[in-house]
Amino acid sequence: xxxxxxxxxxxxxxxxxxxxxxxxxxxxxxxxxxxxxxxxxxxxxxxxxxxxxxxxxxxxxxxxxxxxxxxxxxxxxxxxxxxxxxxxxxxxxxxxxxxxxxxxxxxxxxxxxxxxxxxxxxxxxxxxxxxxxxxxxxxxxxxxxxxxxxxxxxxxxxxxxxxxxxxxxxxxxxxxxxxxxxxxxxxxxxxxxxxxxxxxxxxxxxxxxxxxxxxxxxxxxxxxxxxxxxxxxxxxxxxxxxxxxxxxxxxxxxxxxxxxxxxxxxxxxxxxxxxxxxxxxxxxxxxxxxxxxxxxxxxxxxxxxxxxxxxxxxxxxxxxxxxxxxxxxxxxxxxxxxxxxxxxxxxxxxxxxxxxxx
Ligand code: 13P
Numbered sequence: 091x092x093x094x095x096x097x098x099x100x101x102x103x104x105x106x107x108x109x110x111x112x113x114x115x116x117x118x119x120x121x122x123x124x125x126x127x128x129x130x131x132x133x134x135x136x137x138x139x140x141x142x143x144x145x146x147x148x149x150x151x152x153x154x155x156x157x158x159x160x161x162x163x164x165x166x167x168x169x170x171x172x173x174x175x176x177x178x179x180x181x182x183x184x185x186x187x188x189x190x191x192x193x194x195x196x197x198x199x200x201x202x203x204x205x206x207x208x209x210x211x212x213x214x215x216x217x218x219x220x221x222x223x224x225x226x227x228x229x230x231x232x233x234x235x236x237x238x239x240x241x242x243x244x245x246x247x248x249x250x251x252x253x254x255x256x257x258x259x260x261x262x263x264x265x266x267x268x269x270x271x272x273x274x275x276x277x278x279x280x281x282x283x284x285x286x287x288x289x290x291x292x293x294x295x296x297x298x299x300x301x302x303x304x305x306x307x308x309x310x311x312x313x314x315x316x317x318x319x320x321x322x323x324x325x326x327x328x329x330x331x332x333x334x335x336x337x338x339x340x341x342x343x344x345x346x347x348x349x350x351x352x353x354x355x356x357x358x359x360x361x362x363x364x365x366x367x368x369x370x371x372x373x374x375x376x377x378x379x380x381x382x383x384x385x386x387x388x389x390x391x392x393x394x395x396x397x398x399x400x401x402x403x404x405x406x407x408x409x410x411x412x413x414x415x416x417x418x419x420x421x422x423x424x425x426x427x428x429x430x431x432x433x434x435x436x437x438x439x440x441x442x443x444x445x446x447x448x
Contacts, residue, residue, distance in 0.1 A: 093160055094415040096169035096191030097228035097269040099134050100309040100353040102413050108405030109348040112136035112171060112311075113397055114358035116143045119386050121155050123361070123393035125163045130398050131407035134167035136191070136354060140174055141202075144184075153187050166410050169228070173356070176202045181218045181229075190418065191228040193272070194218040197235045197252070198245060205235050205245055205252055208262070215266040216431065223267070223425035226418030230354070233262045234274030236313050250276050250292065256300045263308050267431025270309040270354055273301055277314030277339055281323075281359050284337040293339065295346050302351030309353040315339050316359035322396070325367030329374040333363075341403045348405060355404055361393045368392035 103110050113124045115137055128135045137159070139152055147155075156170050171191040172184040177200045181192040196211035198204060206214075215231040222229045234254030235245045245252070254273040263271060275294040277283060284292055298310060318338030326333050344355055372385040379385070401407045416424075 091160065091164050091167055091415050092417070093156070093188070093190045094134070094167040094169050095226060095228050095418060095421045096136060096171055096230075096354075097421065098413070098416045099136065099167060099169050100228075100270055102134070102409070103353045103406065104307075104309060104351075106405070106409055106412070107348075108409065109344070109352055109355045110134060110136055110406045111397070111400045111404050112138045112173075112354050112356045113361060114138050114140060114143065114173060114356075115152075115155075116146050118155055119390040120361065120365070120393060121159050123390045124397050125159045125166065125168075126390075127394045127397035127401060128166045128168070128410065129163055130394070131401040132165075132410040133401040133406040133408070134169075134410055134412075135401070135406070136169045136171050138171040138173040138356070140172075141176065141180060143173075149183070149187055157188075167413065167415060171228075171230070174202070175218070176200050178214065178217055178221070182221060185222055185225055185227050189227065191230065191269075192218065192222060193230040193232070195232045195272075197232040197274075203245060208258060212262060212265045215262070215268055219267045219431065224422060226416075226421030226425070228269045228421075229267075230270040230272055230311055231262065231266055231268035232272035232274075232311075232313075233259050236272070236274050236278055244279055247278070253294060254297060254301065256297065256304055259301050260304050263305055265432045270311050271301075271305070272311040272313050273298065275312070277312065279314050279359070281316075281318055281333060281338075281363065282336040283314060283316075283318065283339065287337050287340065288343070293343060295343055295350075298347050298352060299350045306351070308351070310347070310351045311354040311356065312339075312344060312347055312352050313356045315344055315355045316357050316363075317341055317344075318359060318363070322360065322363040322367055326363060326370060329367070329370035331366065331370060341400075345403065345405075355400075357397075357400055360396050360400070364392040364396045365389040 196214040235252035
């Protein structure tokens, strides 16, 4: 299957009432792990690359690995998404390279660290939406600011400092026309999200419910959604790692989010933990080995296992054959026919940028 526009994938997920895991990649083994998991579970999937990943791999390698995945797994709908774009330029270059979806994170300034203001966020996101939609490419925006730091991007903190304001979220979607909205509900990137099993005091699923009530047709995105399972952490530590105890986002909380409008679920840390644990095991148990395939193969298998498990838990498993990919040209025509963002339309078709009338 050719690469699928993410908007189409999330529209289908909304129809089916499931979430789609968006898994980060930095190299060939990770892409292979995700695609094998998608084949094993017959899942549509978002494969996403951060700015850090683009720099690490060099854009061309990354893009051609994705193209290879699309060719080798023709039965799998796959969206290629830029994670946390920090500027119009970063998004433009991803679109020109062939990404079918971009995130513009205007919740932070271009340095990727300093929280911005609402006006800055709306103007930047709208500029990216105009450019992307004219080319049929989907856009994810962010309102509120996530905690933690991923690949050098993030405001740091616990994730509770800049929670999403539901009324601002409505205005943001109406003014920008973004296809998907990342919300800050207390999650953060990385392995250290919570010191105890999270409750509503720190992981505000009620905020998702509120935002979904106000924007029923907007696809919500949960970042920082790794569950950081104890067995993955234990495996790393058993073979010489030094990870501190911590909690991630319990899968049942993600599933509750999915019941209330979450359509894209971002997972990176769990994959990293699986890969690291498997590599450490080989190094510890067979120190005589020096062929990278001896440790990269088990690493790939360990990542496949965790990704496949998440695909089943998020509900995307079994949905790979539900639809044919729309072309970017078809998407561009659909966008061109939709009312313009910020045009004052008061319907509740939030998916095209219109908030429910309040
Ligand atoms: P985790 O660090 O929880 O895997 O989050 C990844 C993420 O949100 C990527 O944008």
